[in-house]
Amino acid sequence: MGNVTSSVASKLAFFPPDPPSYDVHEENDGRLALTGLPSNKSMDVHLLDTKGGNKIVATFWKHPFARFTLLYSHGNAVDLGQMHDLFIELSAHLRVNIMSYDYSGYGASSGKPSELNTYYDIEAVCNCLKKEYGVKQEELILYGQSVGSGPTLHLAPQLHKLRGVVLHSAILSGVRVLYSVKTTFWFDIYKNIDKIQRVNCPVFVIHGTNDDVVDWSHGKRLWELSKEKYSPLWIKGGGHCDLETFPEYFKYLRKFINEMEKISITHPDKQLTYSPSFTECESNKCLRF
Numbered sequence: 001m002g003n004v005t006s007s008v009a010s011k012l013a014f015f016p017p018d019p020p021s022y023d024v025h026e027e028n029d030g031r032l033a034l035t036g037l038p039s040n041k042s043m044d045v046h047l048l049d050t051k052g053g054n055k056i057v058a059t060f061w062k063h064p065f066a067r068f069t070l071l072y073s074h075g076n077a078v079d080l081g082q083m084h085d086l087f088i089e090l091s092a093h094l095r096v097n098i099m100s101y102d103y104s105g106y107g108a109s110s111g112k113p114s115e116l117n118t119y120y121d122i123e124a125v126c127n128c129l130k131k132e133y134g135v136k137q138e139e140l141i142l143y144g145q146s147v148g149s150g151p152t153l154h155l156a157p158q159l160h161k162l163r164g165v166v167l168h169s170a171i172l173s174g175v176r177v178l179y180s181v182k183t184t185f186w187f188d189i190y191k192n193i194d195k196i197q198r199v200n201c202p203v204f205v206i207h208g209t210n211d212d213v214v215d216w217s218h219g220k221r222l223w224e225l226s227k228e229k230y231s232p233l234w235i236k237g238g239g240h241c242d243l244e245t246f247p248e249y250f251k252y253l254r255k256f257i258n259e260m261e262k263i264s265i266t267h268p269d270k271q272l273t274y275s276p277s278f279t280e281c282e283s284n285k286c287l288r289f
Helices: 002-013 080-094 115-133 146-158 174-178 192-198 216-225 247-260 278-283
Strands: 024-026 032-034 043-049 055-061 069-073 097-101 140-145 164-168 202-208 228-235
Touching: 032 043, 032 080, 043 115, 055 080, 055 115, 069 080, 069 115, 069 146, 080 097, 080 247, 097 115, 115 146, 140 146, 146 164, 146 192, 164 247, 192 216, 202 216, 202 247, 216 228, 228 247
Parallel strands: 069 097, 069 140, 140 164, 164 202, 202 228
Antiparallel strands: 024 032, 043 055, 055 097
């Protein structure tokens, strides 16, 4: 039963687009670029070696006035080419740099997708941010969407000065997407329910109340288990893949970014406290605790 469930959970977790929406080529000046997408001088393309022996594609979007860098782990069934327009919007609206990547076996990244490979993938991307761009932990916000919450919550507990974490339509674990279980089994994948308790920075949870892929209860429980709870955003009527189309998504994400600037990394006793309420959220026409 365990092997069967583990196999099903793994198949649920990974659906790389086939064929990929882009390829990587070298331009006349030696810079890497994504085939089929407009050339953009604000975007750097990297091919990174991982501990799993794969080469993964990563893109770095530069904003001239950025205070923070978002390390964005995208959701399922998409690759960097399909996320291109959203990253332009996010960088402009939030005034942040954005580093994103395709997991092994996604897009033009080599190898096969697996839980362990996604951990190697995000570690390689984090090292690139440190070495190539000098990004410090206190300037970094990890963003995990859906299956991307797995590598995000793998890395977050390792970064003791991390500024913040955003969990977007996140999962409690792979098996829990399929079955309502109380116990974490050894064969489960992405045991976020256990890892969230080791994250020592503000956690902003975003989830749609009508999500029929990953039930809203996943986001609610992750928020409840967070050590540093930031007021979550429950988007009324939101599904699994459409939260960016709701106006409150950008509004409250921008508010989170702005409030992260007020947190003192060197004086944690002076960090922000959050006292959300149901009354406040109903007046904003969205469900927020």
